[in-house]
Amino acid sequence: MEKTDIKTSVMEHLTGGTNRNSLLLVFILLSGMIVSGANGLESQKLCQKFTADKKVKNLINTKLKTVPPCACVEQQIILDYSFEKIGNCYRQWFFENGVKQMCCYSGNGHLEVGAPRGGYMILENDLLNMSFIHNICCIYNNKDMCSRFYSLNPSSECENYKVPATVTSWGDPVIQTIDGLEYDFNGHGEYVFLKTINFTIQARTDYISPDNKDATMFTSFAIYDKEYDQSIQLQLDRKTKDILIYWHGVNVCNASKEEFGPCKGARGKCRLLAGNGKVILQNCGISKFARAIEIQSGSTMAITITLTEKNVELQGLAGSLINGSLIGNNGTYCTNTSSPKDCFLFGESWRLKNESESVFNYTIGNRAFKYYNSNHTVPTFLEDYLNNLTLLFNQNGHKHNATDIANYKNLCKGYKECLLAIARTDDISLGKDAVQRIEHGLYIKALNSKHTFIL
Structure with a gap:
């Protein structure tokens, strides 16, 4: 069919010639063509059709309850790597509960709300290209039509925005737990860092210097999602200070890639973003307790967890406090008043005892379980x-x-x-x-x- 024929078919719908789903399908296929080819009157009619559609209204009203609110100022959303920058707006990289939030900011960094430059919700629905709908309603500076669009799909206002809590473990290493307790842990080997029933993060540590047994650092993290059978391993290249990212044993990308964005070789429920020296993981089992996990490269690896408000009990080196204490795998404990030795013994309780407990892929690096786990030492406190x-x-x-x-x-x-x-x-x-x-x-x-x- 020629473009003019398709455009004619679309316009026929405006007088009742085509069913609703056909119109929406043509909209998504030809969005660019129609915006460039339609005049102001045609755009106005298309906008009226969309904004008057009761099914569309009901769908958007339902989804608005699940979309996350925007940050109040641009400085805050810049720090949330789950959003990509597009012009003066920030859009979530991945859909959550079938929606993406888009937040837009003025030249001085304050949140824009409503017509004509405010953000709006994007649906995971091929038949509803929300950016296209916004364009046909607002492109000709028709204030009434643009206001109709924002009445249908209002901008997020930040009064419900809550700054997500973050915890970071880094250095030689300093462990910061889910509840904010902090302790030093210079164990050597492989450990359970965090785990739930179906989701596990394990950490590997090595000596910063081979002849110094007092200081270790993170050199690798292995992640396994049992529910979705997703396996990810992040390996520090100590020479280049880069993080190599493995998806089911295959190197799909590196943290050093210049353009931050999705790792194209990684497909599944666990979503991976990488670039500019960092790796972001989202969705799958992570969403049960965190909005995102960020791992940064450098002389040492660091891991930052951006928490949700969900109350999920986590075990491991960075796990949950129980009555004010971290409880080890063998009953040892660590509190904010414990001695460094007691917290070290707590950490050692999460050491992997045998290969059956491990989610590391030992073909990466061609080393066996024993190589990483046969030399456990006690540092000077x-x-x-x-x-x-x-x-x-x-x-x-x-x-x-x-x-x-x-x-x-x-x-x-x-x-x-x-x-x-x-x-x-x-x-x-x-x-x-x-x-x-x-x-x-x-x-x-x-x-x-x-x-x-x-x-």
Whole structure:
């Protein structure tokens, strides 16, 4: 059929010539052609048809109850990697419950609401191209038609927006649990990081330096979703500081790819985004407790979990508190008043005992289970020396004079994570990384404590 014939068929519907589904199907197939070819009167008629359709109204009203609200300011949504930037708007990368949210912001970063530049909800429905409908209603600057569109599909207002809580584990390593408890854990091997009944994240740690048993770091995460049979492994290349992403054992993309977006080789319920040094995982079993999991590359790996408000009990190194305590796999516990040794013993309770417990793919790297799990060591608990920096920085053969120690104290700004990182590793860059991560976290908390800008 020629384009003019199809356009004629569409226009026939405006006088009752075609059924509703046929019209919608032609709309989605020919959206670009009709917008460019239709005049203002034709667009107005098309907009009227859509906005008066009761079935469309009912569908949108039902879905509006499930779409997440927009952040109040652009600075907040920039930090949510589940949204991609499109012009002055941010659209969710993936559908959730059959919908995507689109949030639009003014030149000064405030949320736009309503006609003509506000955001709107997008449906996972090939017969309802919401961006096309918005264009035909608003493209000719017809205020009445544009207002009809936003009456049908209103912009999100941010009064219901709640800043999602995030927890991050990083460095050598500092573990931050789902409930915000923080402890150091320098175990060596493979561990249960988080797990539910059907979803598991396991972490692999290795020594930062082969001759130093006091400092370890994350080098890999393995993720398995039992319900959907999805297997993902994220492997740190320590030479290039890149993260290699494996989907069922196949390297589908890397964190270093320049354009942030979906990993094209990864298909299934677990959704993967990667680029610019980070990896984002969403949906599948993750959605039971988190909006997203972000893993960043660098000298060490870091994992950030953006939590939902769902009350799900999680086990593992970063699991849930039970009556104020982390409970180990063998009954050990860790609290905010426990000794570093007690928290280490708690962490060791989550060590993988045999290969049947593991979700790692050992063909990646061509190493066996025993290679990663036969050398468990106990670190020196340097936290005991934080009140005496001279002792702290002169342990295990390390020698630092008063000038060195004064420089470290000035660099670390009082953050114990920085002091401990330098004391354990003799690596000032890891101390700087600790300061950056801590201060970035404080910035995010300050930004999210109020709907204003921080300049």
